[in-house]
Amino acid sequence: MIGMMRESMDDAAKADIGTAEAGGGPGTPAAPTAEDRFRALATAGALSVYRMSPEWRLMYQLDSDTLAVTSEATEDWADHYILPEDRERVGAAIREAIATGTIFELEHRVRLADGSIGWVLSRAVPLRGQNGRIVEWFGAARDVSDRKRTEEALRDSEAKYRRLFDSMDEAYAVVEVLKDETGRWADFRFLEVNPAFMEHTAMPYPVGRTATELLGTPNPRWAALYGQALDSGTALRVEETEPALGRVFDLNIFALDRAQNRVAVLFTNVTERRRSLNLQDTLLAELQHRVRNIMAVIRSIVRRSHDEERSAEDYVQHLEGRIAALARTQALLTRRPGVGVDLEEIVRDELLAQAASEDQVSIRGPDVALAPKAAEVLTLALHELATNATKYGAFSHRDGHVDIAWRVEPRDGRDWLVLNWAENGVPILVPGPLRRGFGTELISSRIPYELRGRGSFELRPGGLRSEIEFPLVPGGSILDMDGGTI
Amino acid sequence: MTTNPAAGVAGARVLVLEDDYYLATDLQEALEQAGATVLGPCSTATDALRLIEEKRPDCALLDVNLGQGPSFDLPKELSRLGVPFAFVTGYEGNVIPEAYAQTERLEKPVGPGQVVSTTSRLLTGAGA
CATH class of the missing domain: 3.30.450.20 (PAS domain)
Structure with a gap:
């Protein structure tokens, strides 16, 4: 021309x-x-x-x-x-x-x-x-003019895409994938990134540098993924964890220029999303576990409540009380992560459930935050003690009084909770069901088994005494979970 | 399945790991009534590991509990010793690691009959 x-x-x-x-x-x-x-x-x-x-x-x-x-x-x-x-x-x-x-x-x-x-x-x-x-x-x-118009349209379009890449929330990068001396995809160099790239990765501006230079370690996994996109010529959609950055990314990888080993990658940081999905899965599994466990526990309580009571009415009443106490413990287990359960609150709740009057009770002790398991067992133990007091002990007499006191003392390098339940003003001592059966077993066997502590009773002049002691262990709600065990 | 599941269980030593006292003692009662000797029950895997150092069980029933920190040391050790075991669990299968996909699972709540028949299967090798 x-x-x-x-x-x-x-x-x-x-x-x-x-x-x-x-x-x-x-x-x-x-x-x-x-x-x-x-x-x-x-x-x-x-x-x-x-x-x-x-x-x-x-x-x-x-x-x-x-x-x-x-x-x-x-x-x-x-x-x-x-x-x-x-x-x-x-x-x-x-x-x-x-x-x-x-x-x-x-x-x-x-x-x-x-x-x-x-x-x-x-x-x-x-x-x-x-x-x-x-x-x-x-x-x-x-x-x-026609060529110029085409060029201008192309420039406009480029500018439009540039604006899109610059303003979009997703991270975008163009990399040149590099082979090592054996011909394997081994590293990659950043040729272009958008501003969101830095946000999603928390990496410094990477253009011109290789991943190895930037992260301080070779990244064979990424190089292999990018190489795969080049080799196959098809787009890849993957979710990958980047250990050096401690982040999880959702990526779209596609070959941009196979002759020049260029790959474009569009991605988002889904670390939080992944974490919350995992937490959701774990919580769902835990919920299922707890519901089934609690059904098994109720089944066991139903059976165990049976042989200690004389009448069906008595049986039902006791069973209802126990199930209500169990229900109260469930609320304690799903509180905010990292927050223990206040001991005094448990004591007051259990006394309140028995409608014990304020002047028949004294409560003394320092602030103690209990782990969920300890809170559960202690709630049920206090329920048994309070029920017994209502039917046979201090709360069944006008002059009866219960003194509940606790202290924390160090033993073998751990803090132990020592709680005393002391009834006074009970003129005739009736060996109620607490002497045997469900409540007894709960305090004298379940506390050692589940809390690695001790629980004991004594009928003394003036009323029943019980001492419960166990080591305090850290642990908030069941929402504090970071793994599994058998 | 044997026609009399309790038959194979009598005299066997069964390790029980279950952190809930009631469930543990229910398992214990069911097994003892069938004539088995219960090792434990243990409320922690650590206790169970210590126990099997002294006495080797014929089989084991293990509660799956995710709330206590990550450890599959006990199933690993039992596998190493060649002791058959089953999981007693309230969890769906997907929380159990792949390595134990074939391990029998008893879903809570478990009745005494199930406990005995599962134990019997473990002892005769009929379990997976």
């Missing part, structure tokens, strides 16, 4: 020189004039052709299908064709061409005959007289 153009220009130049030399002398009538050839060139080649004075002050002539035609020498040609904001640039190119006496070549905007704006690739050659001085410039401008 360019070759053709040059050829055309050469022809035109010859024609023009001929005109200048002939000086309007007689020509063959049948032969086309230089003027005709000039115009023919313009229409045949979809070119605008023009002639300029040596200093480009005057435009002698311009013929075109798309630009306004100039047929007489005019000084204000620039006003007609060149946009004001482009004049500086066009002027500079002209000055350069004049100074060097070489070809003028510039792509610039032009005002078209219909008033709209187009683009031309304009080239002009200097035509020299016999003395070697430039006589005029002969130029041809090709309309490149």
Whole structure:
């Protein structure tokens, strides 16, 4: 195309020189004039052709299908064709061409005959007289508006995507995947990232550096994934943990340029989402476990409550009380993680459940936070003691009184809770069911088994005494979970 | 399945790991009534590991409890010793590691009959 153009220009130049030399002398009538050839060139080649004075002050002539035609020498040609904001640039190119006496070549905007704006690739050659001085410039401008529009659309589109990548929440990166000396995908270099990349990874700006440089260790897993996308040419969707960053990512990996080993990766940091999904799974499993366990415990309590009571009414009453106490413990187990259960609250709740009056009770002890398991067992133990007191002990007598006191003391490097239940003012000591059966077993066997402590009873003048002691262990609610065991 | 599940259980030494006292003693009672000797019951895996150092059980029933910190030391040790065991669990199968996918599971709540028949299967090798 360019070759053709040059050829055309050469022809035109010859024609023009001929005109200048002939000086309007007689020509063959049948032969086309230089003027005709000039115009023919313009229409045949979809070119605008023009002639300029040596200093480009005057435009002698311009013929075109798309630009306004100039047929007489005019000084204000620039006003007609060149946009004001482009004049500086066009002027500079002209000055350069004049100074060097070489070809003028510039792509610039032009005002078209219909008033709209187009683009031309304009080239002009200097035509020299016999003395070697430039006589005029002969130029041809090709309309490149379509190409320019395409380029502009492409630039717009690129800018749009750039804005999208810059503003989107997802991280985006282009990497060049690198092979080691054995030809295996071993590392990768960051070529491009968007601002979200730094947020999702908490990495410094990585462009130009390799993953090994950035993370301080080789990352064979990532290199293999990116290499896989290159090898297969298909997109990968994976969730991966990055140990060096301690994060989990959800990634879309796709080959961008297989010849240059370039891969694009679009990803988000899903560490929190993954953690909460895992927690949800664990909680669901734990809930299931607890419900089944509690059903098993109730089944066992039902059976164990049976043989100690005389009447069905008694049996039902005891059973109801135990199940209610068990229900109270369940609320304690699912409190906020890391928060223990307040001992005094448990004591008061169990006394309250028996409708014991304030003046029949004294409660003394330091603040103690119990782990869920200890809270559960102690609640049930206090329930048994309080129920017994209501039916047979201190709460069944006007002058009866229960003194509940506890202390924390160090033993073998651990803190032990020592709780004393002391009834007073019970004139006739009745060995109630607590002497045997469910409550007894709970305090004297379950406490050692589950809390690794001790529980004992003693019937003394004035009423029942019980001492419960066990080591305090840390541990909040069942929501504090970080693993499994058997 | 044997027609008389209790028959194979009598005289056997069965390790029981269950952190709930009631459930542990229920298992113990069911097994003892069938004539078995219970090792434990143990409320922690640590206790159970200490116990099997002294007395080797013929089989074991293990509660699965995720609340106590991650350790599968006991099943590992029992496998090493060649002692058959079953899990007693309130969890669905998906919390049990792949390595124990074939291990028999008793789902809570467990009745005494199930305890004895499972133990019998473990002892005769009919369990998985």
